[in-house]
Amino acid sequence: MTSDSILTSIDDGVATLAMNRPERHNAFDDTLINEMTSVLQEFEQSPAVRVVILSGNGKSFSAGADLNWMKRMAEYSREENYRDAMALGGLMSTLDGLAKPTIARVHGAAIGGGVGLVAACDIVIASEAAVFAFSEVRLGLIPAAISPYVVKAIGERAARRYFVTAERFDAREAHRLGLVHEVVADTALDSRINTLLDQMRGNGPLAMAAAKRLARDVSRGPVNETMIEDTSRRIANIRVSPEGQEGLGAFLEKRKPSWN
Incomplete structure (x- = not known):
């Protein structure tokens, strides 16, 4: 599947799902969430796919929730908000539960739900320029849908700090916390992932x-x-x-x- 929101490809057993909203820093909306969930389910069923790479086009990995989507959410009823949150929870659960190994290619900003995607992947390689944050409390909200995967990745102690402060932290801190497996130079991001893929193909x-x-x-x-x-x-x-x-x-x- 290829749409305005995502780009996909399958080559030599490796499926790539690239969020493709660079003008909005790959921020989530309901369309992106539904399309990503559908594509991941297709990858799960495809015998041509052995490994999945998740990435974002443009300057950022994902900046979390889209502003226009948040404006709509503000007018939703409680039941509409519940259904909306369940869709995001479904995406995170699908990614986390995928039988095939997943690799997150992280560059630039990963904010809010973007960090949730990172936490739900099996392997995370980040560039030195990557930054992370849970910004929800600055909007009077909480990172609920992503919390099971984030807390599993970084532990309750670190989650308490970063959930309530909304402070940004860099790739080295993300590595120390266990959110990121490796930090590499920006120019080495793809070559490091390709080395892993060569290993996994065997x-x-x-x-x-x-x-x-x-x-x-x-x-x-x-x-x-x-x-x-x-x-x-x-x-x-x-x-x-x-x-x-x-x-x-x-x-x-x-x-x-x-x-x-």
């Missing part, structure tokens, strides 16, 4: 999805007999799967695996 696609699900599931429960049994069952299942057999066979035969 991995079993079903194994990457299973590994992502594993990390999410084990983080949510105690280490007990149930978890030990569950993780043992998972590795046993994947060892005898076609992909597991191909990977093990390729390793033992000293050849590159052939992933379907």
